[in-house]
Amino acid sequence: MAEVAIENVEKTFVNEDNENSFTVFKDIDLNVEAGEFVSLLGPSGCGKSTLLNIVAGLEQATAGKVSAGGEPITEPGPDRGVVFQEAALMPWLSVLDNVRFGLKKQKLSAEEEMERAEYFLKLVHLSKFMQSFPHELSGGMKQRVAIARALALDPDVLLMDEPFGALDEQTRTMLHQEVQYIWEETRKTILFVTHNIRESILLSDRIVLMGTRPGRIVETFDVDLERPRKPSDPAFIELEEAINKKLAVEIDKVMREEIGDDYNSKKSALLYHSHRDMGDNI
Amino acid sequence: MQVEFTTTSLPSFLGTMEQLYVGFFETQILLGATAISFYRIVLGFVIAVVVGTIVGIWLARSKAADETLGSLVIALQSIPSIVWLPIMIMIFQSSGTAPIVTVVAMAGAWVMISNMRVGIKSVEPILIRAAQTMGYKGPELIWKVMIPASIPTFLSATRLAWAFGWRALMAAELLGTGGLGRTLMDARDFFNMDLVIGIMVIIATIGLTMEYFVFRKLEKRIFSRWGLSS
Numbered sequence A: 001m002a003e004v005a006i007e008n009v010e011k012t013f014v015n016e017d018n019e020n021s022f023t024v025f026k027d028i029d030l031n032v033e034a035g036e037f038v039s040l041l042g043p044s045g046c047g048k049s050t051l052l053n054i055v056a057g058l059e060q061a062t063a064g065k066v067s068a069g070g071e072p073i074t075e076p077g078p079d080r081g082v083v084f085q086e087a088a089l090m091p092w093l094s095v096l097d098n099v100r101f102g103l104k105k106q107k108l109s110a111e112e113e114m115e116r117a118e119y120f121l122k123l124v125h126l127s128k129f130m131q132s133f134p135h136e137l138s139g140g141m142k143q144r145v146a147i148a149r150a151l152a153l154d155p156d157v158l159l160m161d162e163p164f165g166a167l168d169e170q171t172r173t174m175l176h177q178e179v180q181y182i183w184e185e186t187r188k189t190i191l192f193v194t195h196n197i198r199e200s201i202l203l204s205d206r207i208v209l210m211g212t213r214p215g216r217i218v219e220t221f222d223v224d225l226e227r228p229r230k231p232s233d234p235a236f237i238e239l240e241e242a243i244n245k246k247l248a249v250e251i252d253k254v255m256r257e258e259i260g261d262d263y264n265s266k267k268s269a270l271l272y273h274s275h276r277d278m279g280d281n282i
Numbered sequence B: 001m002q003v004e005f006t007t008t009s010l011p012s013f014l015g016t017m018e019q020l021y022v023g024f025f026e027t028q029i030l031l032g033a034t035a036i037s038f039y040r041i042v043l044g045f046v047i048a049v050v051v052g053t054i055v056g057i058w059l060a061r062s063k064a065a066d067e068t069l070g071s072l073v074i075a076l077q078s079i080p081s082i083v084w085l086p087i088m089i090m091i092f093q094s095s096g097t098a099p100i101v102t103v104v105a106m107a108g109a110w111v112m113i114s115n116m117r118v119g120i121k122s123v124e125p126i127l128i129r130a131a132q133t134m135g136y137k138g139p140e141l142i143w144k145v146m147i148p149a150s151i152p153t154f155l156s157a158t159r160l161a162w163a164f165g166w167r168a169l170m171a172a173e174l175l176g177t178g179g180l181g182r183t184l185m186d187a188r189d190f191f192n193m194d195l196v197i198g199i200m201v202i203i204a205t206i207g208l209t210m211e212y213f214v215f216r217k218l219e220k221r222i223f224s225r226w227g228l229s230s
């Protein structure tokens, strides 16, 4: 049995005021094996966050079955750690207390709690900042605290929704290394949402490309490259090109619908083909 | 009242200082009046903060309560609380501490309620969601996330509650009995303008000290800790 099993899942939002409904996606099937690192890639609005939130239990699927570790998902739980795009740290708590905040629900002894929090802060190289407050940290540091907080719960599954989306290139590269290291150390099952093709190839075992209107899974790419991966590797570039081509088609569809007929698809092809920025800012 | 008031029609700086000295250290009339006023404001303020916080959180969390009581609060808020004094005097059969404290509490309660309601409602949803993923739910979410997250709002609201309460207290004491307000009226009746000014100085000093030195300082500390700029 897969660690995370998503079967025939549909999500429809109903607007309570005017009874309009909007189906984000349907017939989504996805299995994530234990210890596997899977990235969700797709144009904005295709429902990546929605799918992740359903697995997190923050949102309910309209139809279909979702389970984690064989148990149907009905609500959020500490077996599934979540890292959001914003670090979502409690501003009134120190870095250490933020990590302990999550542990409070785990019925640990005070020493154990302290030990775990310190261990995971060390893992993300923040031992020196344990007594700092979130407003004293940089964006990258905050995100590392959020990762430590999620990991400290020792979840079976780690769900990450564009965790590095708001960070600069250097910080992001550093955190990629950290996430790889953490994944190798802990072998968590990771479901990782991103806009960045290169990021997904760097990190994951498998890349799930989602499309929009209707939201669906377009294609799944296995990443059979040895770690640590190098973006300059020809096989890396080849895969990047292949995914980019597919993604461009989906983005084109969104643009055409949102902007209308006078939208020039050549222009977007140029925009999204740039090697410097592989679909980074879609 | 067994008070000897000297009559001066035009206030002077020296005269005012003298009245303050005499009132605090010799007759101790001002000391007593200040103590009464302070007791009333503190009592009224504490009631306003406790009741206001509880009702505010309740309104923020319960849609039914918000739709009924919420609009009532807004309606009542538009009535200056001093207007309630005559009714309170009748209810309590006294014109002393009980009705005055009630008026002070009302003055602060409305602003406490409405600010806490907004404060709790505008807690960043991402913080709540993050806590939910760590296993927090129900009342624990309120205690561990929503209330701490709205501490800055709470503090600003208490500052306003104090300020409104202090103003309401002075108005109520001018009409009721005891405290600085009453003493001020007595001084006027005896045409002791130095004392009138002296009491006004006390009122201003207490107001300023509390609002600027106590509440503002606290607010600044908390705001910077919460990563907000005041």
Ligand SMILES: Nc1ncnc2c1ncn2[C@@H]1O[C@H](COP(=O)(O)OP(=O)(O)OP(=O)(O)O)[C@@H](O)[C@H]1O
Binding pocket: A013, A014, A022, A024, A042, A043, A044, A045, A046, A047, A048, A049, A050, A051, A195
């Ligand atoms: N609470 C909601 N009510 C109504 N519609 C919603 C709600 N949440 C999301 N949607 C819609 O569902 C669609 C998918 O949203 P979602 O946030 O999952 O997209 P996404 O793929 O994560 O996009 P992005 O890459 O921009 O983060 C969007 O069209 C969005 O407007």
Ligand SMILES: [Mg+2]
Binding pocket: A048, A049, A050, A161
């Ligand atoms: Mg998203």
